[in-house]
Amino acid sequence: MKKLLYPKVLVTGAGGFIGQEVVRYLLTCGYHVKAFIHQPVSYFEPHPNLEIAIGDIAQLSDISSATKGVQACIHLAALKVDQADSYLVNVRGAKNLIHASLSHKLQLLINLSTLSTKLPVKGVYGTTKSEADQAFASSKLPTVTLLSSIVYGEPAQGVFKDLVNVSRLPVIPILGNGRQDVYPLSRTDIAVAIEKVLQLPATGNVTYDLGGKDGVTLREFLSLISHVYHKRLHPLFLEIPVGMGLILARVLEFLLPNAGINQSKVLGSTQPIEIDIKPFHQHFKFKPGSLQPNLKQECRRIHLGKREAAMYYLYVASHIGVKASPSEFQIKQLVQAFELVLGKEYRIATRLLSLPFLTGPLDTITKLVIPKCGLQKKIQITAALIETQPSSAKVLLQKNDSLRYLLRVGLTSACIFIIWFVCGGIILFLVKAEDTYA
Amino acid sequence: MPNIFDVIIIGSGAAGVTAATPLIEAGLSIAMVDGGTAPNFQQHPTSNTTFEELRSSDTEQWQLFLGQDLSALKYIHDSHGKQMTSGNKSFIVKHSQQLPIITNNLEILQSLGQGGLSQAWGAVCDIFTNQELNLVGLPSLKTMKKHYQEVITQIGVSGKKAGFKLQPTLKVNEQAEDILRVTQSGGSYWRQNQLSIFKPMMAVLSKSIKKRRAVSYSELEFWGNQGQTMYKPDITLSELKSKKNFKYLPGYIVQTVTDKPAQVLVSAQGIETDTPKVFKARCVILAAGSINTCRILLSSFKAYDQSIPFITKPHTLTSYLNLKFLLRPQSRRVTGLCQLVISHLHKHTTDVSAQFYSYKSLLWYKLLPFIPLPTPLALTFLSLVGQALLVSDNRYAWGVEKNNTLTLRRRKTQEYLDLHYSPDPTRLNQLRNSIHRIQFGLLRMGIIPLKTVSLAHGSTAHYAGGIPVREKKGDELLSVNSQGQLWQASNIYVADSSTWSYLPAKPLTLTIMANANRIGHLVAKQAFQRK
Numbered sequence: 001m002k003k004l005l006y007p008k009v010l011v012t013g014a015g016g017f018i019g020q021e022v023v024r025y026l027l028t029c030g031y032h033v034k035a036f037i038h039q040p041v042s043y044f045e046p047h048p049n050l051e052i053a054i055g056d057i058a059q060l061s062d063i064s065s066a067t068k069g070v071q072a073c074i075h076l077a078a079l080k081v082d083q084a085d086s087y088l089v090n091v092r093g094a095k096n097l098i099h100a101s102l103s104h105k106l107q108l109l110i111n112l113s114t115l116s117t118k119l120p121v122k123g124v125y126g127t128t129k130s131e132a133d134q135a136f137a138s139s140k141l142p143t144v145t146l147l148s149s150i151v152y153g154e155p156a157q158g159v160f161k162d163l164v165n166v167s168r169l170p171v172i173p174i175l176g177n178g179r180q181d182v183y184p185l186s187r188t189d190i191a192v193a194i195e196k197v198l199q200l201p202a203t204g205n206v207t208y209d210l211g212g213k214d215g216v217t218l219r220e221f222l223s224l225i226s227h228v229y230h231k232r233l234h235p236l237f238l239e240i241p242v243g244m245g246l247i248l249a250r251v252l253e254f255l256l257p258n259a260g261i262n263q264s265k266v267l268g269s270t271q272p273i274e275i276d277i278k279p280f281h282q283h284f285k286f287k288p289g290s291l292q293p294n295l296k297q298e299c300r301r302i303h304l305g306k307r308e309a310a311m312y313y314l315y316v317a318s319h320i321g322v323k324a325s326p327s328e329f330q331i332k333q334l335v336q337a338f339e340l341v342l343g344k345e346y347r348i349a350t351r352l353l354s355l356p357f358l359t360g361p362l363d364t365i366t367k368l369v370i371p372k373c374g375l376q377k378k379i380q381i382t383a384a385l386i387e388t389q390p391s392s393a394k395v396l397l398q399k400n401d402s403l404r405y406l407l408r409v410g411l412t413s414a415c416i417f418i419i420w421f422v423c424g425g426i427i428l429f430l431v432k433a434e435d436t437y438a
Numbered sequence: 439m440p441n442i443f444d445v446i447i448i449g450s451g452a453a454g455v456t457a458a459t460p461l462i463e464a465g466l467s468i469a470m471v472d473g474g475t476a477p478n479f480q481q482h483p484t485s486n487t488t489f490e491e492l493r494s495s496d497t498e499q500w501q502l503f504l505g506q507d508l509s510a511l512k513y514i515h516d517s518h519g520k521q522m523t524s525g526n527k528s529f530i531v532k533h534s535q536q537l538p539i540i541t542n543n544l545e546i547l548q549s550l551g552q553g554g555l556s557q558a559w560g561a562v563c564d565i566f567t568n569q570e571l572n573l574v575g576l577p578s579l580k581t582m583k584k585h586y587q588e589v590i591t592q593i594g595v596s597g598k599k600a601g602f603k604l605q606p607t608l609k610v611n612e613q614a615e616d617i618l619r620v621t622q623s624g625g626s627y628w629r630q631n632q633l634s635i636f637k638p639m640m641a642v643l644s645k646s647i648k649k650r651r652a653v654s655y656s657e658l659e660f661w662g663n664q665g666q667t668m669y670k671p672d673i674t675l676s677e678l679k680s681k682k683n684f685k686y687l688p689g690y691i692v693q694t695v696t697d698k699p700a701q702v703l704v705s706a707q708g709i710e711t712d713t714p715k716v717f718k719a720r721c722v723i724l725a726a727g728s729i730n731t732c733r734i735l736l737s738s739f740k741a742y743d744q745s746i747p748f749i750t751k752p753h754t755l756t757s758y759l760n761l762k763f764l765l766r767p768q769s770r771r772v773t774g775l776c777q778l779v780i781s782h783l784h785k786h787t788t789d790v791s792a793q794f795y796s797y798k799s800l801l802w803y804k805l806l807p808f809i810p811l812p813t814p815l816a817l818t819f820l821s822l823v824g825q826a827l828l829v830s831d832n833r834y835a836w837g838v839e840k841n842n843t844l845t846l847r848r849r850k851t852q853e854y855l856d857l858h859y860s861p862d863p864t865r866l867n868q869l870r871n872s873i874h875r876i877q878f879g880l881l882r883m884g885i886i887p888l889k890t891v892s893l894a895h896g897s898t899a900h901y902a903g904g905i906p907v908r909e910k911k912g913d914e915l916l917s918v919n920s921q922g923q924l925w926q927a928s929n930i931y932v933a934d935s936s937t938w939s940y941l942p943a944k945p946l947t948l949t950i951m952a953n954a955n956r957i958g959h960l961v962a963k964q965a966f967q968r969k
Contacts, residue, residue, distance in 0.1 A: 037497075040494070040495060040497055041497065042497040046498055046501070052497055054495065315813075315814065319815065319818060320817050333500075337508050337511050340507075340509070340511060340512060341511050341514070341515070360812060363812040363813055367810060367812060368810055372515075379813045380514060380515070380803065380806055380807060381514070383803045383806055383813050384514060384801070385500065385511075387801050387802060388499050388801070390493060390495055390496055390497055393490070393493035394494065395821055396493075396802060396817065396821045397493060397821070402765075403765060406765065409818060409822060410822075413815045413819070416812075416815060417811060417815055420812055
């Protein structure tokens with residue numbers, strides 16, 4: 001086995017879309033990985049070289065104890081939505097990390113940033129990230145800052161998930177003219193790229209643009225997704241002027257804070273940016289795969305069973321306040337558990353998959369009418385796995401003694417129950433397809 | 439390894455390790471042939487923390503609760519899963535393929551692990567009355583008393599019992615204290631109905647013994663067993679392993695024992711290797727647990743298709759909601775172990791015993807199927823009323839019945855056990871009435887019984903019968919004398935509950951251990967005389 005330059009590495013934001021992949025890849029490369037996560041959730045399969053540190057990057061003490069004993073740090077923690085605490089995580093977090101790294105004499109910092117920092121007009125995400133990048137660039141610590149283009153992979157998350165969803169529409173709305181270049185990079189490739197940086201000794205503070213092998217325009221990328229994911233050859237596009245997009249984003253942000261669209265995204269997808277991906281590829285001998293075959297491969301990874309598992313997870317977790325989307329490991333675990341318990345009779349409820357909001361009504365009605373059906377079993381297994389997540393302890397071990405609290409929760413639950421019960425009854429009356437309860 | 443051991447003990451459960459102790463002290467050379475597989479639930483790195491700390495910070499806790507291969511989930515939809523007090527059922531039942539059984543409606547728990555079934559016990563102890571010992575077929579309390587005391591001192595039992603020296607009683611939670619206080623001040627209902635309410639005797643330390651630390655009961659979590667406060671047979675096993683004259687031989691399933699004039703041959707099958715192996719000893723003590731002791735002996739005598747008695751206890755669970763504690767702040771440090779016992783006395787024998795558990799240090803998911811609300815709302819509901827919830831584990835005394843049998847059968851070369859159990863419904867109803875009386879008594883105190891769930895027969899893991907104690911050799915297929923010595927083969931002793939003809943509703947492990955201790959002493963004495 002080759003000798004590693006930095007045997008022990010800290011990964012901040014390890015629970016994220018890219019983080020989970022980076023941790024997995026580094027472990028296979030033989031690194032000892034310390035995963036810094038915010039939510040106490042089991043993101044990873046247990047591994048002897050994996051250490052979990054739970055904390056908040058905005059708290060200096062948390063990040064300081066995490067940096068102890070590591071030689072390098074990969075900084076992936078960031079908030080991608082225009083939320084009030086974007087500044088706290090993206091800027092304060094970065095400054096905390098620099099401070100902690102200096103005091104524990106780290107030899108290398110890899111800072112994953114975004115090409116949005118190059119935009120002439122930036123949103124909150126771009127502004128906070130570029131402020132963080134400046135802090136890294138001016139620190140006394142050898143830092144490699146990577147400005148990444150769009151990252152794709154399954155299960156789709158973030159910008160890529162929005163693109164997949166949008167490309168499903170009969171007419172695909174596109175902000176601006178959609179002619180600016182992007183260099184989409186697969187999630188596996190970004191993990192490889194980061195590991196490549198760890199192979200070379202650090203030389204001062206440098207910044208690279210990071211992208212995939214093939215450059216395409218946003219419009220081309222969308223039609224490719226639409227082709228690969230939804231089997232559509234000639235999608236129709238509708239160009240939305242930037243100004244109108246911004247107004248729309250403002251309104252949506254006000255109404256639905258977690259809506260898919262926000263100012264940063266509008267700004268990010270409408271302004272052209274100068275990108276030069278070659279220096280990184282040459283310096284680190286990085287050879288990412290081609291876009292189209294990679295995207296097809298990712299699409300093939302979509303697994304109906306996994307989507308079903310995620311649906312039950314979201315349903316059970318949503319009402320007890322656990323982190324919304326399950327980690328890949330949790331989904332894998334759920335699929336494994338379903339197969340283990342249900343054995344041969346394990347069927348995927350395909351109809352429910354396209355109408356996930358029916359899970360509640362169906363759960364309510366089957367619990368009373370068909371308590372031993374597959375749906376009930378699956379939901380109970382999901383509940384067991386969610387309950388053994390530390391994040392659920394906050395709610396399930398909660399001690400609220402006030403009568404007012406009891407009444408409030410009781411009344412809300414009663415309303416939900418009645419609605420679901422009525423809906424479930426109607427469904428049961430209308431549909432007699434057993435497939436639905438599988 | 440000596441060619442021939444003085445004594446071979448089969449099984450490392452509560453009976454096996456207790457029988458071994460006096461023999462080791464007598465200086466005999468002992469071998470213990472055992473399945474000895476490691477549990478699927480390995481000692482969790484953070485199990486020294488309390489339930490609450492573990493629940494809120496450990497991202498790998500699922501391994502502890504569900505097993506590394508998630509196999510505990512297999513049992514959430516059947517009867518084993520309904521048992522709420524122990525999480526490691528998976529480690530027990532996974533051996534069913536190696537020890538095949540067919541039954542009509544039983545769910546049998548078996549374990550090839552170190553420490554046997556008692557490794558997953560709830561640590562509740564009690565001492566049998568004279569009448570109960572008589573029904574079981576054991577000597578009177580006068581004889582048993584010193585063996586009880588010896589075991590109690592050895593394993594560390596806390597509680598109160600007239601005539602016995604125990605460690606100080608453990609503190610129970612506020613709900614249990616409250617019930618005790620109310621019933622003691624106005625307890626005429628309970629006295630009239632011959633119901634007694636008491637704090638359980640527990641094999642949990644309130645004073646440290648040797649390396650084992652006494653962790654305060656209110657912090658002791660069922661899952662962690664910090665400082666080995668709760669007794670489990672593997673504690674004795676590891677002590678025994680350090681002795682020179684003790685040899686532990688794990689990885690074998692014993693098939694037969696053959697009594698030759700000067701020695702006994704123990705033929706076993708390797709679990710991993712599948713190769714047969716023969717061990718020799720001057721004398722053998724069978725402590726493989728009632729069912730497997732019967733299996734070994736029936737197979738040794740080639741007694742196929744002949745039925746012998748089989749006993750197990752019927753078993754139900756009732757959940758209660760204690761209105762008084764619904765909105766009352768409570769200490770968060772509670773334990774998953776038994777808090778209170780209510781038992782019904784009938785002619786000096788306990789025929790119904792209900793052990794009460796607080797649900798706060800267990801997981802909710804097992805209760806979900808019983809709540810007629812959609813899952814997320816049911817979880818919310820449980821988190822709201824959880825602290826006021828009580829669960830009682832009701833056990834019924836049972837004796838020998840004609841219909842309840844154990845038979846060894848053979849298909850080609852494969853041997854398997856055929857267990858048949860259909861308890862007399864009139865007696866069952868009679869006993870359930872006692873539970874109703876308990877429920878009514880509690881209802882008067884504002885503790886509402888919510889739901890009673892019947893568990894499959896056999897899920898208590900309390901089994902007996904098969905090899906009854908007889909004063910002289912009768913026409914039974916297998917029987918032992920009062921010293922546990924087999925009438926059919928004089929160098930073979932039985933130290934587990936297969937010699938019992940009755941199962942009182944009380945917890946029985948302490949009595950199994952006291953009896954094993956007695957047999958250990960007897961064998962040691964006889965082996966010495968022979969030498």
